[in-house]
Amino acid sequence: MNGLFFGIILTAFVVAAWYQLTNGPADVTPMDALSTAVINTATSSVELALGLVGVMTFFLGLMKVAEAGGLLTVIAKLLRPVMTRLFPEVPPEHPAMGAMIMNVSANVLGLGNAATPFGIRAMQELDKLNPLKGTATNAMVLFLAINTSAVTLLPTGVVALRAAAGSQDPAGIVPTTLFATLCSTTVAILMAKLLQGRNPMPAPVQEPVQEAAPAEDAADVITGSYPGWVSALVMAAFLGLIPLTILWGKQIAPWIIPGLAVLLLGYGVANRVRVYEAFVEGAKDGFQVAIRIIPYLVAILVAVGMFRASGAMDLIVMPLGILTEPLGMPAEALPMALLRPLSGSGAYGILASIINDPAIGPDSYAGYLVSTIQGSTETTFYVLAVYFGSVGIRKVRHALVAALCADVAGVVGSVVICSALYG
Numbered sequence: 001m002n003g004l005f006f007g008i009i010l011t012a013f014v015v016a017a018w019y020q021l022t023n024g025p026a027d028v029t030p031m032d033a034l035s036t037a038v039i040n041t042a043t044s045s046v047e048l049a050l051g052l053v054g055v056m057t058f059f060l061g062l063m064k065v066a067e068a069g070g071l072l073t074v075i076a077k078l079l080r081p082v083m084t085r086l087f088p089e090v091p092p093e094h095p096a097m098g099a100m101i102m103n104v105s106a107n108v109l110g111l112g113n114a115a116t117p118f119g120i121r122a123m124q125e126l127d128k129l130n131p132l133k134g135t136a137t138n139a140m141v142l143f144l145a146i147n148t149s150a151v152t153l154l155p156t157g158v159v160a161l162r163a164a165a166g167s168q169d170p171a172g173i174v175p176t177t178l179f180a181t182l183c184s185t186t187v188a189i190l191m192a193k194l195l196q197g198r199n200p201m202p203a204p205v206q207e208p209v210q211e212a213a214p215a216e217d218a219a220d221v222i223t224g225s226y227p228g229w230v231s232a233l234v235m236a237a238f239l240g241l242i243p244l245t246i247l248w249g250k251q252i253a254p255w256i257i258p259g260l261a262v263l264l265l266g267y268g269v270a271n272r273v274r275v276y277e278a279f280v281e282g283a284k285d286g287f288q289v290a291i292r293i294i295p296y297l298v299a300i301l302v303a304v305g306m307f308r309a310s311g312a313m314d315l316i317v318m319p320l321g322i323l324t325e326p327l328g329m330p331a332e333a334l335p336m337a338l339l340r341p342l343s344g345s346g347a348y349g350i351l352a353s354i355i356n357d358p359a360i361g362p363d364s365y366a367g368y369l370v371s372t373i374q375g376s377t378e379t380t381f382y383v384l385a386v387y388f389g390s391v392g393i394r395k396v397r398h399a400l401v402a403a404l405c406a407d408v409a410g411v412v413g414s415v416v417i418c419s420a421l422y423g
Helices: 002-022 030-068 071-086 095-108 112-128 138-147 156-164 170-198 228-239 241-270 275-292 294-310 312-327 331-339 344-355 365-376 380-389 399-422
Strands: none
Touching: 002 030, 002 294, 002 312, 030 156, 030 241, 030 275, 030 294, 030 344, 071 095, 071 228, 095 112, 095 138, 112 138, 112 380, 138 170, 138 380, 138 399, 156 170, 156 344, 156 365, 170 365, 170 399, 241 275, 294 312, 294 344, 312 331, 331 344, 331 365, 344 365, 365 399, 380 399
């Protein structure tokens, strides 16, 4: 990210300097425009972050109520029959299975902050089953691929950003994100399973590590599951949401936020949660998150603002846009699609700059598309570095290929569903 940040600013300066030296006198010179962009974007980025405080606080408060009511555990038990079939080499009651289920459950609810600790814990437990230290096992590769493409029911961060940008339909990306993440997760699983046969695990040079006993302090281990038919029924209902979102996505979207508030608070009440106190506890986290991202927003929005004002963005994007525009990918959305696997904060900043651009806005086709891409793809290289780095994996085998294929599927799925609903 250091090199990317400096490279964007340096490129903007060089391009603006070139235009300044080669063009004749003008009322507003390229360097004047560059200076104005720095001041304006720095100011607007802080205003944007402050606008996020209320919405982020509200959503994290709701999610805290759901978590206190045990919704995460319910989803985990529903997922267990599926996870045991996807990971046959992991014993069903092993701590790794529990941690993976909790990680996926947190991602489904859009709880990215909660998902990462579970993911690292899962990798550590999976490494105890690893017969060849330093090399990713099939289970590790599949788990990472699923993590970079996790099915998401509620992309809370993106919905909050759209609301702060003045969207009249901030939750309009909920159905599009669901569709796109189902596409990316399906591709992630298929590619991981396909490539593991073509890129088999090397023969261990040491004796296989004995299966680890369940950790006594593993608070994240979920035991037990619902009957298989219950999980199958819920999965079928979940998949049935796809045609509903395509046919009636525009009609459903206005109901999502108020309906979600009633459902999650009602769930908490039904499980005897002190909903007000739980909401306030979660809301504190929302306030802290919104304030914490101010420096990141200032950094990336200033860099992107300079890049746009200098004319460097047009030099790169416009030629590519000619090729991708007929496919449903407008030129202004290209930077988002290209940067998302590389930098989460960078992509978030570009998303903010696009939907806050008066010429585009959050409720345009491009606004819906970039919002869906942000909500349905992951920072692949960051996840790869953090998860594998936590257990010293140096040989990632086919993990990167499977994850990048999932990213591409997420972008394609975003284009398809946004074209169908908002094109």
